[in-house]
Amino acid sequence: MKDLAVRLAALDADAGAAVRVIAYFDSLAEAGAGLQSIVRGAAVLAGCPARLDDTARRVHIRVLPDGVTSPSPSAPDDRWPSHDAGSATLRLERSGAAGPVDAMVLERAAGAARTVLDRTRGRAPAADETALVELVVDDDAPADARLRAARHLGLPADAPAFVLVLHSGGVRVKAAPTDPGAHQGGGEAVPQRPGGTPPERAGVGLAVSVLELPVSCRAARVALRFSAAGTDEDPGERVVHFSALGALAALAAVPEPGSVPDVRVLEHAAAGAPWLLPTLHAVATTISLRAAAGRLRLHHSTLQDRVAHAEHLLGWSVRDPHGLLRTQLALTLRRLHHNPPAY
Structure with missing residues (x-):
């Protein structure tokens, strides 16, 4: 840590970026991330393709800066910045010496990759x-x-x-x-x-x-x-x-579900009405308002009042088929927004 502190002090304007790099790879390690997630993190943070090669263990992973896995098109270039990860080598596919942030990315990613390789691909069968x-x-x-x-x-x-x-x-x-x-x-x-x-x-x-x-x-x-x-x-x-x-799985590909207008409206309305989300969920997942009232342990007329208020806050009906589908999609996209994909 002392050596790390010295290097951070020398980074000047890049110190903040370096701290984020450290925190990022520490979080990957705590989550038990695999090799592909580690190489993907290196590529995204460095803004260029990253690759991990371990010929002895038959591991070859290459990820583009947008996070997409890609096959290695050619042999590695000796001019690329690199860092040893045990028997493997992590490289950033760009020419020239690594800058301070790139060097930190290489060091932290290589260390994380080495830990995973030693744990999962050691010579003896893994016991853990x-x-x-x-x-x-x-x-x-x-x-x-x-x-x-x-x-x-x-x-x-x-x-x-x-x-x-x-x-x-x-x-x-x-x-x-x-x-x-x-x-x-x-x-x-x-x-x-x-x-x-x-x-x-x-x-x-x-x-x-x-x-x-x-x-x-x-x-x-x-x-x-x-x-x-x-x-x-x-x-x-x-x-x-x-x-x-089923088809709902396709919604996971929506890039920014929180930016969908209906989700923004739902979030704004729920912030001032704590009863809104459980009410809409019950209405959207039961066969009738009476069944929804039973689930919420409310009198049927009380739920009807809540639904009318919810429709006023949202700006659409939640009782006709179109409005109910719209509500279900808004609730689902909100959930995806609060549970972003993990690398």
Whole structure:
């Protein structure tokens, strides 16, 4: 830390940027981010393509500055700024010496990458369950390494499994139910809390083959964005299955859901009416106002008054089919706005 402080002092105007770099990669490490997320962070922060190459471990990851993964088009250039990450090398694809912020990006990203590589791709089989899970959901890991990790986790290579991503950052891999009539995975795997309190928020991925678990993991992360705290301030389901989202999953691709006009109107109205969000959620997810009143434990006439007030605040009806759909979309986009995608 003393050496780091000295370098920060020498950065002058770049000191703030360097602190943000440190905080960014520290947060990735705390969240148990994989190699692709680390390289993506380096590319986005440096504003140029970044690549991690480890020939011995057959790891080659390249990410463009917009965060999109791209294959390596050519051999690395010796003139590019680089930093060793154990047996791997992290590079920024631009010529010339690394500036102070680039140097900090390389150092922190390489250190994070080395930790992940040593934990998930060491010469001996990983004994830590967290490391095994990281490996089995990593697209960039060799297939034989993922199959070996799956065996250590007790997952048969020829049976379906699914990924569960917790709001706290944890990732779990579970065997899918063998009963074709059972709900596709998830509910029984979500950690239950003592005293009858609700389970931890989670997203449940698709049931897939072991080698397709990275796909299930991405689906689980999308599903997690649709989950809610289940409170008046954030009403909604705490556990969301990707398979149940259907076409709604496409809404996760909306780049800035908070900028949608209906979401802005909803946020403004809810700020002055604490009852608004739970009321709209109940109306949008039940078959009738009477059923919604029962869920909210309100008299039917009280709910009717609330709905009329809500319509006045929003500027549209929430009772006709078009207005109800508009309300459902606004609530969903608001939830996505408050649960941005994590790298």
